[in-house]
Amino acid sequence: RKRALNEGKVPGVYYSHDSKESTSFYINKTELSHAKKADTQIFNISVGGKDRNVLFKSIQYHPVTDEIIHIDLYGIKMDQLVSVNVTINILGTAKGIIEGGILVQNLNEIELECLPMDIPNSIDIDVSHLDIGDSFRCEEIELDEKLNMKTPEDQIIISVTVPMKEEEIVPEIDEDAELLDGEDAEEGAEGEEGDKEAPSEQSKEEPGVKD
Numbered sequence: 001r002k003r004a005l006n007e008g009k010v011p012g013v014y015y016s017h018d019s020k021e022s023t024s025f026y027i028n029k030t031e032l033s034h035a036k037k038a039d040t041q042i043f044n045i046s047v048g049g050k051d052r053n054v055l056f057k058s059i060q061y062h063p064v065t066d067e068i069i070h071i072d073l074y075g076i077k078m079d080q081l082v083s084v085n086v087t088i089n090i091l092g093t094a095k096g097i098i099e100g101g102i103l104v105q106n107l108n109e110i111e112l113e114c115l116p117m118d119i120p121n122s123i124d125i126d127v128s129h130l131d132i133g134d135s136f137r138c139e140e141i142e143l144d145e146k147l148n149m150k151t152p153e154d155q156i157i158i159s160v161t162v163p164m165k166e167e168e169i170v171p172e173i174d175e176d177a178e179l180l181d182g183e184d185a186e187e188g189a190e191g192e193e194g195d196k197e198a199p200s201e202q203s204k205e206e207p208g209v210k211d
Helices: 002-006 029-037 175-201
Strands: 009-015 022-028 043-047 050-061 068-075 082-091 102-105 109-114 122-126 135-137 156-161
Touching: 009 029, 009 050, 022 029, 022 043, 029 043, 029 068, 043 068
Parallel strands: 009 068, 082 122
Antiparallel strands: 009 022, 043 050, 050 068, 082 109, 102 156, 135 156
């Protein structure tokens, strides 16, 4: 695989539409780059000497360079329904954000079922009406009648929440230690007073009559 990558080719596996057939192949990096940048979800490539209509099933990237190092392609039939993940595109600025809230996006894409030619590039969601405490669920997306939602309809896509307040760190006071310090201080004061009074308690020697 390393040799292929050095030669400008990316290894991959093609899976037939019924998942009964899988074929290993290599694709030129330039061809793959053009395919990914194309404004479509369906690609026509040659696998095993045959031209096939495919979707990207998965893409594996290098952890450091982000270079594509492996792909899986899923074969499709243009007259059969397919399930695909479609990216969510956020539009507008939520009202709650302007008021100091935080936008939390739980889903970056949703799963749709449709014919290959009807696959959208993305799904737009306008969040400008969302206030603090509001959320937007899958069931609120207005889909074309050609598209069926496969993601659970009660799934929250976006919500606007109240920002967490930073708690002030109050130093803990050891009451027992404070009490002991107080008692020691009192004892020390009493000791000093006792030292001052000590000379007055000693009886002065009265002058006596010498024999």
